[in-house]
Each structure stands twice: as structure tokens, then as C-alpha cells.
Amino acid sequence: xxxxxxxxxxxxxxxxxxxxxxxxxxxxxxxxxxxxxxxxxxxxxxxxxxxxxxxxxxxxxxxxxxxxxxxxxxxxxxxxxxxxxxxxxxxxxxxxxxxxxxxxxxxxxxxxxxxxxxxxxxxxxxxxxxxxxxxxxxxxxxxxxxxxxxxxxxxxxxxxxxxxxxxxxxxxxxxxxxxxxxxxxxxxxxxxxxxxxxxxxxxxxxxxxxxxxxxxxxxxxxxxxxxxxxxxxxxxxxxxxxxxxxxxxxxxxxxxxxxxxxxxxxxxxxxxxxxxxxxxxxxxxxxxxxxxxxxxxxxxxxxxxxxxxxxxxxxxxxxxxxxxxxxxxxxxxxxxxxxxxxxxxxxxxxxxxxxxxxxxxxxxxxxxxxxxxxxxxxxxxxxxxxxxxxxxxxxxxxxxxxxxx
Numbered sequence: 405x406x407x408x409x410x411x412x413x414x415x416x417x418x419x420x421x422x423x424x425x426x427x428x429x430x431x432x433x434x435x436x437x438x439x440x441x442x443x444x445x446x447x448x449x450x451x452x453x454x455x456x457x458x459x460x461x462x463x464x465x466x467x468x469x470x471x472x473x474x475x476x477x478x479x480x481x482x483x484x485x486x487x488x489x490x491x492x493x494x495x496x497x498x499x500x501x502x503x504x505x506x507x508x509x510x511x512x513x514x515x516x517x518x519x520x521x522x523x524x525x526x527x528x529x530x531x532x533x534x535x536x537x538x539x540x541x542x543x544x545x546x547x548x549x550x551x552x553x554x555x556x557x558x559x560x561x562x563x564x565x566x567x568x569x570x571x572x573x574x575x576x577x578x579x580x581x582x583x584x585x586x587x588x589x590x591x592x593x594x595x596x597x598x599x600x601x602x603x604x605x606x607x608x609x610x611x612x613x614x615x616x617x618x619x620x621x622x623x624x625x626x627x628x629x630x631x632x633x634x635x636x637x638x639x640x641x642x643x644x645x646x647x648x649x650x651x652x653x654x655x656x657x658x659x660x661x662x663x664x665x666x667x668x669x670x671x672x673x674x675x676x677x678x679x680x681x682x683x684x685x686x687x688x689x690x691x692x693x694x695x696x697x698x699x700x701x702x703x704x705x706x707x708x709x710x711x712x713x714x715x716x717x718x719x720x721x722x723x724x725x726x727x728x729x730x731x732x733x734x735x736x737x738x739x740x741x742x743x744x745x746x747x748x749x750x751x752x753x754x755x756x757x758x759x760x761x762x763x764x765x766x767x768x769x770x771x772x773x774x775x776x777x778x779x780x781x782x783x784x785x786x787x788x789x790x791x792x793x794x795x796x797x798x799x800x801x802x803x804x805x806x807x808x809x
Contacts, residue, residue, distance in 0.1 A: 489515025
């Protein structure tokens with residue numbers, strides 16, 4: 405379980421907490437819980453901490469409390485818990501107003517609750533969550549590698565993590581495309597940033613899956629998150645595509661500056677097929693890099709001719725097909741410093757629409773007509789023939805495919 409401000413109430417003593425401000429930030433992740441009475445220690449924070457105070461130093465100084473909350477928010481703390489009692493009898497209105505404006509959770513906790521009990525409860529839950537995730541990661545990596553025997557022991561262990569042998573599944577692979585750029589700070593790998601980034605992404609995934617009533621199994625692997633998503637028999641491609649699209653859209657809204665691609669593998673219903681489905685999802689991500697103007701999520705079952713290309717082992721044969729079909733035009737461009745290959749690719753990509761293709765090329769429609777005539781002469785073909793257009797389109801797809809693998 406991911407530990408955030410919202411699910412604190414499920415932990416021992418968590419029912420004693422009352423949120424009084426910043427409810428829209430209830431999904432903030434909690435990395436650890438700290439008692440911090442002296443505001444001067446705020447510089448030691450790294451982000452994600454849930455801070456507990458009794459107010460023994462601040463007391464009824466509203467300005468000092470407001471400054472502390474502002475500073476905690478700027479440090480990306482998860483929230484603050486005020487142990488209301490003899491030092492602070494309630495959260496000031498000014499603090500509530502500010503916390504609501506920045507979605508910074510403020511909780512109140514009765515003074516009779518021992519802070520050591522609730523902070524230990526939270527830290528224990530965080531620690532156990534990490535252990536559980538590491539164990540699941542290790543098991544899932546073995547499944548993906550395929551270097552195991554799928555006996556009863558493996559099936560039972562998979563079921564322990566949530567696998568249902570009676571369900572159908574899809575595999576989703578989420579790639580953090582700018583992962584290194586986000587995690588490196590001054591050329592130094594920042595493990596805290598890596599942790600928070602993955603936790604935030606995982607939280608978005610959990611929220612989306614909760615909406616669709618899906619209990620998933622997940623693995624974090626370098627810059628990838630791999631999901632095993634259960635599906636009802638009546639559910640299929642449309643449903644899994646909707647889930648992937650919603651994950652993508654929510655990530656763009658909730659996690660700034662992140663760039664992700666999402667690949668979806670084929671549906672499967674036996675645990676030994678999980679590996680192949682993950683590989684298909686990875687291939688689907690490669691196709692996203694080919695079709696730059698398309699969606700940032702791709703279903704392997706819908707990649708068309710690229711599925712066939714992935715099945716061809718000999719890449720040199722594909723290159724021969726490409727050069728056989730377009731070789732004459734490539735040679736002409738090289739000798740005359742023209743761009744007829746580019747013109748032809750855009751013309752086909754625009755479904756042979758003269759207006760759209762000429763607009764994309766920033767040329768007059770008559771100029772495009774002239775180029776088409778010249779290309780027909782060079783290739784000795786009719787660019788109105790559907791079979792010819794199919795072969796040319798295949799050649800361009802082969803070229804893009806070879807560039808991405």
C-alpha cells in the first residue's frame with residue numbers, strides 16, 4: 405500500500421487525525437514522519453515528510469506557525485499534524501486559508517494521543533510497504549525474465565501478490581522518457597528525487613485503477629513501471645486503451661515536466677504468457693517514437709504492419725526491400741540535392757491529399773503536382789495505383805522501424 409495523507413486513517417491511531425485544511429492535497433505521498441518543534445531544522449528536510457508539532461516553542465504565535473507551514477510547503481513536505489492542546493488549541497484561520505490555497509494538508513491530533521505511537525505506526529507502514537514492493541519487484545522480474553518453472557509454488561506466490569488465475573490480464577509498460585534528466589541534479593543522481601517521482605507516478609496509477617475498480621500488480625524497473633491489469637471477459641481493447649489514456653492525461657496534470665509513453669501488450673490468461681505480453685508492450689512504446697505526431701500510448705494489437713515487421717528477424721532483408729522500392733528516388737535526391745523522398749512521404753502520409761500535403765511542405769499545389777509527375781518518372785510508376793502506394797508506404801514504415809530498433 406502506498407502511504408499518503410489520505411490513507412493515514414487506515415493505520416493504527418490514524419482515526420484520531422482530523423484534516424482541517426488542504427484537503428485537495430490529500431494525495432500527497434509520505435516518505436517519513438518526524439516530530440519537529442524547532443523551525444530552524446526545516447533546512448534538513450528533503451521532501452515527503454509528515455511533520456508533527458505540539459507547539460511547545462511556537463505556542464500561540466500565529467505568524468510563526470504560518471511561516472512554518474509556508475516553509476514546509478516550499479520544502480515539499482507531505483503535510484503537518486498539529487497536536488492541539490495546551491500550546492496550540494486550534495489551527496488559526498490564516499493557516500487554514502493558506503493551506504487550502506496551496507493544497508497543503510493540515511491535520512489536528514488530540515493532545516492525549518501519544519505522538520510516539522502514531523509516528524511509529526506511520527513509519528512502520530512505510531517500511532513494510534517498501535519491503536513488500538521490493539519483494540514484488542524481485543518476483544515480477546523473475547516472471548519477466550522467463551527463467552523460472554511455472555509450477556504450483558510460482559502460481560501460489562503470484563496469487564499471494566494478487567494474481568487471479570481465473571482472470572484475463574493486459575500488460576501495461578509505462579516509460580518515463582525523460583527519467584535521467586529529471587533525476588540528475590548537477591550531474592549527480594538524486595535518489596530522493598527518483599523516489600518521489602516514482603511514488604507520485606504510482607499514486608496516479610493507483611487512483612486511476614481505483615476508479616476502474618482494478619486491483620493491479622506492479623513493478624518498478626529503472627525508468628519503467630510494469631503493470632499487470634485484470635480485465636473482465638466482456639472488457640477488451642477499448643477498455644484498456646481508456647485506462648492507458650487516463651493514466652497519461654492525469655500524469656500530465658499532476659506531475660509537472662514529466663514525459664511518459666505507455667505501451668499495451670496483448671491480453672493473456674496464463675501467468676507464463678505475462679513475459680510475452682510485456683515484450684509486446686515494450687515494442688508498442690518503440691512504435692510511439694516512430695509515429696511522432698500520434699498519441700503517447702500505443703496498443704500492440706493495433707500497430708498493424710509494424711507487428712509483422714517485429715516478427716522478421718533479418719533486418720538486412722528489410723533494408724533491401726526499402727532500397728529496392730525507393731532506391732531510384734534516393735539516388736536522384738543525392739545527386740541533385742532535392743527532397744523528393746521527403747515530398748513523397750508527406751504526400752502519402754496526408755492520404756494523397758494535394759492541399760494538405762502542399763500546406764505541410766509550404767509549397768504551391770501546382771509545385772507539388774510537378775514533383776509528383778517527376779517522382780512517377782523516376783520510379784516508373786503511377787502514384788494513383790493503390791498497390792504502388794501500399795509498397796511505398798511499407799518502405800517508409802520499414803525505414804522508420806529500422807531507425808527505432
